[in-house]
Amino acid sequence: MSLIKVTNLTFAYDGSYDNIFENVNFQIDTDWKLGFTGRNGRGKTTFLNLLLNKYEYSGTISANVSFDYFPFHVDNKGENTIDIIDLIVPDYVHWELMRELSLLKVSEDVLYRPFDSLSNGEQTKVLLAALFLKENSFLLIDEPTNHLDMDARKLVSDYLNAKSGFILVSHDRAFLDHCVDHILSINKTNLEISKGNFSDWWENKKRQDNFELAENEKLRKDIKRLSEAAKRTNDWSHEVEKTKNGTRNSGSKVDKGYIGHKAAKMMKRSKSIEQRQQSAIDDRSNLLKNIESSESLKIAQLAYHKNQLAELEKVSIYYGEKTVCTDISFTIEQGERIALSGKNGSGKSSLIKLICGENVSYTGTFRKGSQLKISYVSQDTSNLKGNLTDYARNNGIDESLFKAILRKLDFSRLQFEKDISSFSGGQKKKVLIAKSLCENVHLHIWDEPLNFIDIISRMQIEELLLEHSPTILFVEHDSEFCNNIATKVIQLS
Incomplete structure (x- = not known):
């Protein structure tokens, strides 16, 4: 077991004013089966490329393992599959490759066929088998399920469930649930790690979201109450201030010092309420930071004249x-x-x-x-x-x-x-x-x-x-x- 430590990671693409990551800190155990989730465009593949040292960044990523990426880029897909495997793992042992292919229900004859003659599912399985032959490697598996049918997805998830030491990017809920034991999520404002599969993470997220929404509603009501109280107090202080130039009782002189003192106290109270209101607003700004926007979509089909x-x-x-x-x-x-x-x-x-x-x-x-x-x-x-x-x-x-x-x-x-x-x-x-x-x-x-x-x-x-x-x-x-x-x-x- 070793750790991958990410410290104060900050990154933005050249020419962009927006950071993809800013002062990110976390650590990963290399024995984990880590599911990686987040909305499109948040930076999942970018983070994998940072681990592969493809971009310059500030902060540090320290690890005692090498990183290998799936899917491996194949330049000449017309070559025989066994030659492609030689490029990925030059020093593999043949019986170990056959063991991995057997687990994935891939027959030996695919090794002697051109890689581009294999189906998408066969290509996925062959590349996974080859990459898991690598020793002291932490695998970065980027969306292996695309174009896999249901049977192939079940087979690959069973295979990954028996492995460890990888980050898996996938948007298939059932697939993630079956083969990961931790979740790394890219949220709106941070990255965080939680133990369990996707369903565990999703239930925790819904609880946290509901808590934040309830707290937000309480603060919204508090801000409204404080705003109304500040307005009333402010109005009172102005009304009292006006009486300095009038009379308290018919025929009596106005005690301007007393009224001025009273108005000042009311104004001070109004300012205090305003400060509390601003404090409540500041508290509110710290909430809803990771509530994902998922407004309802609509569709309006034309009615056809026949059923x-x-x-x-x-x-x-x-x-x-x-x-x-x-x-x-x-x-x-x-x-x-x-x-x-x-x-x-x-x-x-x-x-x-x-x-x-x-x-x-x-x-x-x-x-x-x-x-x-x-x-x-x-x-x-x-x-x-x-x-x-x-x-x-x-x-x-x-x-x-x-x-x-x-x-x-x-x-x-x-x-x-x-x-x-x-x-x-x-x-x-x-x-x-x-x-x-x-x-x-x-x-x-x-x-x-x-x-x-x-x-x-x-x-x-x-x-x-x-x-x-x-x-x-x-x-x-x-x-x-x-x-x-x-x-x-x-x-x-």
């Missing part, structure tokens, strides 16, 4: 001579939230392309309502670029509504001035979802919409779909999201 929007009957899809899926039958009716489920390669994205009107070779019967309007969210964000104003105009959506949705999804106003290509992976997916929510359509089709998106935003999207019950067909491998949202599951084998 049934689309129907597939014994549909099989082909690419050349390859059969992607066979004999698929289901209907899409208004108000249904349909999850397409199945392993990677089972035909989910192909079915979506067919329904969206792309040119797909198929047999069987496919019927789609005439004039049916569809909003599609793709897996791919690589083509996103330019500023948000131009993006909204080019896609024919209301810019004000579009940006209001992004604000609710934790975008700062400063983010609106940046080029979309510089956004984090999660922020890019939020752009696609915000665009989809702005479109006037009968049916939403989302293909793996939650890749890279932070957990709190996932919960916002869940609440949106549960509250407004839009008609939606989606592919998503986050098991908790699917369990909470789907009214119907189409299982592809």
